[in-house]
Amino acid sequence: MSDLIFPFTAIVGQNEMKNALILNVINPSIGGVLIRGEKGTAKSTAVRALADLLPKRKASDCPFHCDVSRKNNVCPYCLEKIDSGEELELKDIKMKVVELPLSATEDMVAGTLDLEHAIKTGRKKFEPGVLAKANGNILYVDEVNLLDDHIVDLLLDSAAMGRNYIEREGVSFTHPSKFILVGTMNPEEGDLRPQLLDRFGMAVDVKSEKDVESRMDVIKRRLEFEKDPESFKESYAAQQEELMERIIAAKERMADIVLEDDALKMAVEASLYFGVDGHRADITLLKAASAHAAFYGRTSVIREDVASIANLVLTHRMRRNPFQESTIDAEELNKWIKSI
Amino acid sequence: MDQEHLNSGTIDFPFPAIIGVDEAKRALLVALVSDDVHTVLIQGGTGSAKTTLVRSVSGISDREVFNLPLGTNDDQVFGIIDMEETLLSGERRMMPGVLEKSDLNILHADDVNLLDHSLLDQLLESVNRQKALVEREGISREYPCRTTFIGTMNISENPMSPHLLDRFDICVRIPVTDDMDVRYQIVRRRVDFDADPEGYVSSFNDEIASIRKQINDARERMPYVIIPDDILTLVAELCIKLGCEGHRGDIAVANVSKAIAALNGHDIVSLDDMKEAAHLCLRHRITESPENSSSSSSRSGNELSSSEPPPMSSDKGSGSRNDSKERNEETTGDNDVAEDTVFAVGSTFSVIDFVSLKPLGYMGSSKGGGKHEKIRSPDRTGRYIRSEIPKSEVNDLAFDATIRVAAPYQKYRQRGDMAIVLEKSDLRQKVRERKNGVSIMFLVDASGSMGARKRMVAVKGAVFSLLKESYQNRDKVGLISFRKDKAEILLPFTKSVDFAYKKLKEMPTGGTTPLAAAILKAHLETKKEQRLNPGEKCYVVLTTDGRANSSVTGGDALADAMNIAATVGKDGSAIWIVVDTGIGYPHLDNALHLSERLNGIYLRLEDLKADNLAHRIKSIVKNRVIG
Structure with a gap:
């Protein structure tokens, strides 16, 4: 029973969070999502539920499942094969949600020496860690604000370069580590390091349902699921299938996306209006808007796409008075979105 | 490892014989009946039979009770690589943690609130998910943990954060009983049990059988x-x-x-x-x-x-008393209050991040700036985060890393009878880290002069606002009030902000102002705290109107205070924040001078409000000009 995942489509409400997750799957270059919210609001459930909706991808059969279409970012094993002109075996590999537990030690995250191999053969061999497993997948950190600083540093390095460099215990190794970073946190428990906050392409604030009807639905579905997970999943199979197909179609459509000038201008306008630093926000706005358009079956990005995702991209980037809550800005954002 | 197994060797007090804990018993029965209830928290005073009750569960069910000792670390909970077996066999072997061992059984943690916060967090997450995920020291695995986790804790110390509390399906409190008869019964039963445990337990056989049946019937239903x-x-x-x-x-x-x-x-x-x-x-x-x-x-x-x-004290009663006192006090107007008066807590506001302000000339460590940074642990406490080449002598060997370093050379070393040969150059030291705590002592002037024009109401409001902030940051707080010739520790350093609030609310005002004694007392308290917890950052928030009229030496009270302040300031072990509560005209600069001598930060009461940023900047600039 513990291995059965609650169906994504059975989660009541929380549409912003669900959208943010789906858009990242459609376009991984958005840069992940940070989900903030009070305790017990299905944050972790939603992220783990995403696993059932993830598409397959073509990748090499090496331990890192390299994306060989990017020849400059493959592991040493694949590179050797490519250089020697050998044919690489490709496989359809389903994307996964790889979890990084808070108690993880540095060696297990970065990867380390394979002890068994070393004792038996006297040779050093690299043993992949979480960052290797995460390549091409979703890397999920629950309670990301409580993650130890030295692990955060490892994450930041890999997230920035898409590659993990290891120098430890006499092992020197490097491999691709490109992942969609998803973090969940309860702000009551403490703040997130600003560098890490910056890494997230999107941020969503979730709250519990406040009306009796939906709250009842939450309880009912949970009870049904606990009672008989298989048949509960069965009853959502059609919806799950439909959503998954829609995601796959949108992913394929991404290649044909055309960014209209109109939408582009609007993204820049939005960043300027809200005083967001740097160009990363503009670019992320466009990437997210593209994914949004693709999800809604279009190949051209329109103003509505930008407006729909602006909230997700801008809230955590707004420059604000250090002694002020961000709520006023959020209101302003909503006003601005409505004004178009 | 036998120790974690509670049932071995000893006879447990029988479940039905425990009285006065009905709600807790009910909670345990529920956990035994439902497979969807994974976590139970039992709060109670000392000696309220919490632990006895949990142990007795093995008597009414087929589940074993495993114990989670207080000093437990991640390895003991989640499992670790079995170095001995791994080296002897050349294959990786696991040493399961207590979480895995207690699968399908019961795991009990006494003083659960004293467990490491992040360890407990992950433990609860694993139990609620019924699955544990481990990425530690050479182990990467997932295993089922269908454990029922029962935490017990003493209600009067270290409250748990709401975040952790929420992870418990059920939480019950064992009430304190002052019923003579119940107390008599409890003691009687204990004495009987101790005299002949086996005989005593067997006298409850029928009741135990019927409880077992009740549980089984309920499970079937x-x-x-x-x-x-x-x-x-x-x-x-x-x-x-x-x-x-x-x-x-x-x-x-x-x-x-x-x-x-x-x-x-x-x-x-x-x-x-x-x-x-x-x-x-x-x-x-x-x-x-x-x-x-x-x-x-x-x-x-x-x-x-x-x-x-x-509830322990009738809050409503004291509230109305405050009101009437307040009314009295309004009539007293500008005058100091001579008699003891309990003022209400004034309105609260969100406070500035005062701890990140640095005093002028403060020479202490300013690394990171944030007050809650983690520090490298100098001793062998804290979490093992990674290994390093030892800088001096090895006193905390990182076994896994050491073996890994040595492993590739084993084929070439003369091993003799040994499974593995280590050389000095293989040795690796553990690097541990622990959270750097913050302690804030509130040193509150409660003398008669603070009663004038209800200043005390505003001061209490301000201190409470600061307390709220500390509550969110999980800081330790303490409270010292000074009046009537002495400074009194109302609350030594504690994590219970709740408790501090109660003390603050009840704190009376009236009498003379022993400022010098107060500064000395707070200084000694923070020194003591730092001795107990090396590396801890201490702050003293002193609320004062800068008046002093009770001296330690018998000389001029204010000069006395200034002298002590200068000595304390030179010591520099704590950071002082002087909040000037003086209002009206003429305004005395005593508090400002005091803060200079303390090498601290000077703020007006109104500067504490987060939205009064401008004031704050002004006051700091002013400080600089004079200093």
Whole structure:
């Protein structure tokens, strides 16, 4: 029973969070999502539920499942094969949600020496860690604000370069580590390091349902699921299938996306209006808007796409008075979105 | 490892013989009946039979009770690589942690609130998910943990954060009993048991058998128990009204009410079943800021038609007393209060991040700036985060790393009879880290002069605002008041901000101002704290109007205070924040001078408010000009 995942489509409400997750799957270059919210609001459930909706991808059969279409970012094993002109075996590999537990030690995250191999053969061999497993997948950190600083540093390095460099215990190794970073946190428990906050392409604030009807639905579905997970999943199979197909179609459509000038201008306008630093926000706005358009079956990005995702991209980037809550800005954002 | 197994060797006090803990017993039965209730928290005073009760569970079920010792670390909980076996066999072997060993059984943690915060967090997450995920020191694995986790804790110390509390499906409090007869019975039973444990237990055989039957019958009934929609609607409404954050409370009430229905022999959950469940599941989830603790607990009582014991002190009574005193005090106007008066706590506000302000000329460590940074642990406490080449002598060997370094060379070294040969160059030292604590001592002038024009009301409001901030940051706080010739520690350093609030509220005002004694007292307290917890950052927030009229040496009281301040300032072990509460005309600069001597930060009371940023900047600039 513990291995059965609650169906994504059975989660009541929380549409912003669900959208943010789906858009990242459609376009991984958005840069992940940070989900903030009070305790017990299905944050972790939603992220783990995403696993059932993830598409397959073509990748090499090496331990890192390299994306060989990017020849400059493959592991040493694949590179050797490519250089020697050998044919690489490709496989359809389903994307996964790889979890990084808070108690993880540095060696297990970065990867380390394979002890068994070393004792038996006297040779050093690299043993992949979480960052290797995460390549091409979703890397999920629950309670990301409580993650130890030295692990955060490892994450930041890999997230920035898409590659993990290891120098430890006499092992020197490097491999691709490109992942969609998803973090969940309860702000009551403490703040997130600003560098890490910056890494997230999107941020969503979730709250519990406040009306009796939906709250009842939450309880009912949970009870049904606990009672008989298989048949509960069965009853959502059609919806799950439909959503998954829609995601796959949108992913394929991404290649044909055309960014209209109109939408582009609007993204820049939005960043300027809200005083967001740097160009990363503009670019992320466009990437997210593209994914949004693709999800809604279009190949051209329109103003509505930008407006729909602006909230997700801008809230955590707004420059604000250090002694002020961000709520006023959020209101302003909503006003601005409505004004178009 | 036998130690973690509670049942071995000793005879446990029988479950039915324990009295005065009905609610806790009910909670345990529910956990034994429902497979969807994974976590139970039992709070109670010392000697309230919490542990006895948990141990007795093995007598009424086939589950074993495993113990989680207080000093437990991640390895013992989640498992670790078995170095001996791995080296002997050349294959990786695991040493399971207590979480894995207690699968399908019961795991008990006494003083659960004293466990490392992040360890407990992950433990609860694993138990609630029924699956553990480990990425530690050479192990990467997932395994089932269908453990029922029971935490017990002493209510009077180190409250748990709401975040952790929420992860417990059920939370019960064992009431203090002052019923003569009950007390007599408890002692009588204990004495009888100690005289002849086996005989005593067997005298309860029938009762134990009937409890076992009740549990088994209920378990069989569980799959058929139905919870009607109108009851579910009520659950949702109740949770909304009580302000429970998130949906864990709702789900817990639903699950627990099914188990209670099953225990009561109902196939359909009744209103009373649900009410009982709500008592068990919601008390710890009601949003309770220290500010309105009294009102919300009485509210919960009304909503649930509670049968819980009356609160320790009647807050309502003291509240109205405050009101009348306040009225009296209004008539006194500008004058100091001579008699002891308890002022109400004034309005609160969000406070500036005062701890990140640095005093002028402060030479202490300013690395990181944030006050809650983690520090490298100098001794062998804290979490093992990585290994390094030893800089001096190895006193905390990183076994895994050392073996890994040596492993590739084993083929070439002369091993003789040994499984592995280590050389000095292989040795690696553990690097451990622990959280850097912050302690804030509030040193509050409660002399008569503070009573004038209700200044004390504003000061209490300000201190409470600061306390609220500390509550969110999980800082330690303490409270010293000074008046009538002496400084009195109302609250030594504690993590219970709730408690600090109570002390603050009850703190009387009136009498003379022994400023020098106060500074000295706070200084000694923070020194003591730092000796106990090396590396801890200490702050003293001194609220004063800069007046002093009670001296230590018998000389001029103010000069006395200034001298001591200068000495304390030179020592520099704590950071002082002087909050000037003086108002009106003429304004004395005493508090400002005091802060200079203390090498501290000077703020006016009104500067503490987060929105008074401009004031704050002004005051700091002013400080610079004069300094």
